[in-house]
Amino acid sequence: MKNQLYTNVSVFDGVSKGTYLGEVLIQGNRIKAVVKGKNQISKEGAEVIDGQGSTLMPGLVNCHGHISYPNLGGSLSDIGDIPPEEHMLLTVHNAKTMIDYGFTAVVSAAAAKPRLDIVLRNEIEAGRVPGPRLRACTPQFNTTAGPWDARQLHMDHATFDEIADGPIEFRRKVRMYIREGVDMVKLSISGDNFSREFAGEQDTTISEDEIAAATEVAHSRGVRLCSHSRSDQSVLLSMKYGIEIIHHATHISDRTVEKLGRKSSKFFVCPALGITYATAYEAQDWGVDADYVETRYLVREFELGCKIARKLVAAGVKVLPFGDYGVAWNPLGTDSRDLEHFVNQVGFSPAQTLTMATKWGGECYAGVGNTVEIGEVKEDYLADLIMIDGDPLSDITLFQDQDNFLMIMKNGEYHKKPRNRRISRKQRQVR
Template identity: 45%
Template sequence: MSSEQSVLFTNVRIFDSSGADPFEGEVLVTGNTIADVRPKSGDLPRDGVRVIDGQGKFLMSGLCDAHTHFSWVNSADLPGLGTMGVEEHTLLCARSAQTYIDYGYTMCVGAAAAKPRLDVVIRNAINDGQIPGPRYLANCQEIAVTGGALVDGITAFADGPEEMRKQVRRNVEMGADLVKLSMSGEEITGNQHAEDNYFSDEETLAATTEAHRRGLRVCSHARSGESVKMSLRNGVDIIYHASFIDDEGLDMLEAKKDEVFVAPGLNWLVATLNDAAAFGYPPEAAEAAGYKHELDCAIVGLKKMKERGIRVLPGGDYGFAWTPHGTYARDLQHFVELLGYTPKEALLAATALGGDIMRMPDQLGRVKAGYLADLILIDGDPLEDITILQDRARIVGIMKDGNFHKDPGDGTEARPSELKETHRGTPVPA
């Protein structure tokens, strides 16, 4: 479909991500923009417009994953992420990007790449129309201090403030949108624990100051309570995990709730406890390592964040063997079943808050006139059954930037040769 052709979705239930209940109506898309939204079918013009009768299906914004790793490739061989050839790795990243949009994810925030430029190359290829994928904020390798790498071969190292500044400058040079600090441990390593903290205040502040000076944001792998507080003291923008946040940290986070986002990556904890046995990590090993304790603590802390109005987004750490690509919407189920979100609240976290974290709150994450036409059409009601979004077959239409990735008329999906041409190197807003 040409982006110049107008498309009218009629006879649809519109979830506009304003907080209102869905309503029957129609949505007109002109070019890459939502031109009009009406609460009654039949009100908008049909002449010269492609009309899609939704037959009562559920129309909503595309989804956001706030903690994305294109370069995690469904493997249990974590060191293999470092030793894999860059050519093969690039192809697998392109497949990951396509899988995200195949499942209705039109916004993703990069949370580190296994090789320095993988994210940047894939983001640029998506923006150029060479490959299908979501709107993407690119990262480089996560930055750790000596002795703090979680996986060998995929980490950049920096010790002390000056080395932190240099690593941030490398991200700038490579064209990244973000910087990732690996501040705490991970129990599966066996010797680096989730309640550890490896950074100093001086190192963290040097990284955030340099990043912000150059227009990049900073995210942190911060499971421990102290790493969360250190992130907040020193200007980190996006906190990943926050499993062991304490009351002091909650107070600090609430004071910055209009500045900071949290993306807990909850499915990693759930799946490591329940789904890793086939890959040599049985539940008893996961529990002995501390994953059940961490999940229990994380649930308590995240419920308190919800009560305090802190912006918590779904998504995270998909692409390991027991958290494979394509299962992203499990996070929405966890928000409902474990954290006490209503299905509506979970969808708002995955749409409206997605526009916020992408720094495009007036363009992304809502079904509203003037917003970019990133839309998905669902056969079913995710407000009644949030797990519907895990079923690719139920996502019958996927539109990004006014173009169909999956056409609801015939179910076909766009291949790279069918994607629109765009100006080479057009950046995703940072």
């Protein structure tokens, strides 16, 4: 492909508090030049794209993705009931949906079956199916009586977890997943309100010797970890054992917030607010009644999640949007509702929220201590870019409509070729 020169675009670079009129040159799979103003970069040998004042920004990075979750609304074992062959195809469809909505990179926070993420990542990297860059994860490691254990004494039920008990089994199974090719291991260290009958959110469901065994194996093989950690204790255990991505952290104490703040270069927190919001307020049509919402304290849980996100960011912690989309009332593709929650419910500014969704997400995708190559519109970065019809800093909901994506590029290649804005000619000339 010829060099691509974007002119007349409003650039959100992933870092700045606002946008600026600029030009961006893409050569091969990298961003070659980013310049403020007009007619600054030579057009020679380049294909010129007039952005007509639309917003050019880094692709979105989702660091709590479940691409293989099937958008179902029944019991957890409905997910386990899907045969692997159908499940793989469904996962491939979901991957296309994710990139259609501007997600050019996803750090998985658990696959629904052992090899779904691994196979998907390999197919995407080989260019055979469309989808975001992907860090492939294990299913959620869980223990007997942990939050996703739906088995009955007289009958087995698979869900989306990987059950292990005892350090020996944790070691063996983590090694097995390393052999299969995962990038990430997920541990469900705390319970959850959704399973509060037998594994509530304050319960520590993986014991310390099991965490030590799993993390020792993963670290020794260069595999990263993430955890489901609702309770303070589970966050502290994640920190102690170098689990980089901490999901939820809903009941973290002020002391632990400060502790995380002091180690802010080593950890990321994804509160995953969307699932709690959608279950509390929008799931009635799927049989989630007021009693369910009440007995699981979901309204309180959401408000607390917003408060904790504010405290964490104030302490200097990198908090990331997105997470736990993939159920009927919170389906994959609507993940950007989290951006709306971050602005309207948590109170972050739109620019701050988009920095979290791009630059910080890019850092999380790279992993602590590694070279960051995505998440900013910056010279020499990989060309993962989206062009939005409108200004997301004044309307954070723009990402929720696929038609607002005028262009989607990953690694310098088009997933969606540039198209004209849906505004009149007169409006285009205003700039």
